Amino acid sequence: MSKDGAVLSALVEALSNGTVKVVDLTETLRPDYPVIALPPQFGQASPFIKEEISRYDEERGPAWYWNNITLSEHTGTHFDAPIHWVTGKDLPNNATDTIDPSHFVAPVCVIDCSKEAAADQDFILTRDFLENWEKEYGEIPAGSWVFMRTDWRKIVSPDNWTNVDADGNAHHPGPDKEAVEFLIERDVMGFGTECVGTDHAGSFGWDVPLPCHTLIHGAGKYGLQCMTNLDQLPPKGAVVIAPPLKIEEGSGSPLRVLALVPA
Ligand code: MN
Numbered sequence: 103m104s105k106d107g108a109v110l111s112a113l114v115e116a117l118s119n120g121t122v123k124v125v126d127l128t129e130t131l132r133p134d135y136p137v138i139a140l141p142p143q144f145g146q147a148s149p150f151i152k153e154e155i156s157r158y159d160e161e162r163g164p165a166w167y168w169n170n171i172t173l174s175e176h177t178g179t180h181f182d183a184p185i186h187w188v189t190g191k192d193l194p195n196n197a198t199d200t201i202d203p204s205h206f207v208a209p210v211c212v213i214d215c216s217k218e219a220a221a222d223q224d225f226i227l228t229r230d231f232l233e234n235w236e237k238e239y240g241e242i243p244a245g246s247w248v249f250m251r252t253d254w255r256k257i258v259s260p261d262n263w264t265n266v267d268a269d270g271n272a273h274h275p276g277p278d279k280e281a282v283e284f285l286i287e288r289d290v291m292g293f294g295t296e297c298v299g300t301d302h303a304g305s306f307g308w309d310v311p312l313p314c315h316t317l318i319h320g321a322g323k324y325g326l327q328c329m330t331n332l333d334q335l336p337p338k339g340a341v342v343i344a345p346p347l348k349i350e351e352g353s354g355s356p357l358r359v360l361a362l363v364p365a
Pocket of ligand 1: 141176180181182354
């Protein structure tokens with residue numbers, strides 16, 4: 103067998119004997135799942151809507167069950183492509199149907215911000231914080247995803263998951279401009295989060311508004327958001343499988359995000 107074949111055989115063996123496990127980082131698509139809300143003057147993303155076509159019933163379809171679904175490209179656990187942002191609109195291979203598919207399987211570095219996010223729901227991930235992570239775990243390799251772990255499901259209540267306060271302001275952590283620039287310096291694959299968006303909830307008013315969208319997508323890199331179970335990943339050593347739907351000129355897509363994790 104070729105050397106490459108041996109690698110895949112070893113992976114299959116590891117999956118079957120449990121020394122590599124598959125962790126699901128995906129939220130269930132359901133009607134009550136929160137969708138990011140933009141200021142009211144802008145267009146809005148559709149929540150997930152499921153409409154039954156038939157369910158083993160005589161007239162609509164006696165032997166089968168299926169649904170029509172309505173959703174936006176940015177509903178539920180989803181992928182952001184560079185074309186999503188104006189800064190990435192002219193890049194080559196910037197949409198869900200044209201991105202190099204080899205980018206959909208990549209290693210991941212997980213930055214544990216769970217204590218900080220529990221203490222401060224407006225926690226800002228800084229370059230210093232990333233550099234301290236590197237002191238412990240080594241340099242973030244080029245081509246890696248970087249995920250900000252916050253254990254967000256333990257912090258906010260499920261019925262206010264986007265964490266909008268009484269004054270209508272959303273609160274969730276995110277990286278500042280310098281942190282995003284550092285990730286681009288490291289030539290990461292992209293940035294992922296458990297929160298409703300990759301950017302800090304308060305970043306609309308920053309010098310560079312929404313730096314993660316603005317700079318990451320401008321650099322041809324990707325985003326993942328509304329993930330869960332990041333507490334089941336090691337700081338380094340897991341591999342993420344995150345292929346968006348192949349939507350023609352898609353700006354993003356709901357997807358199943360899986361991680362291969364050494365047991
Ligand atoms: Mn999005």
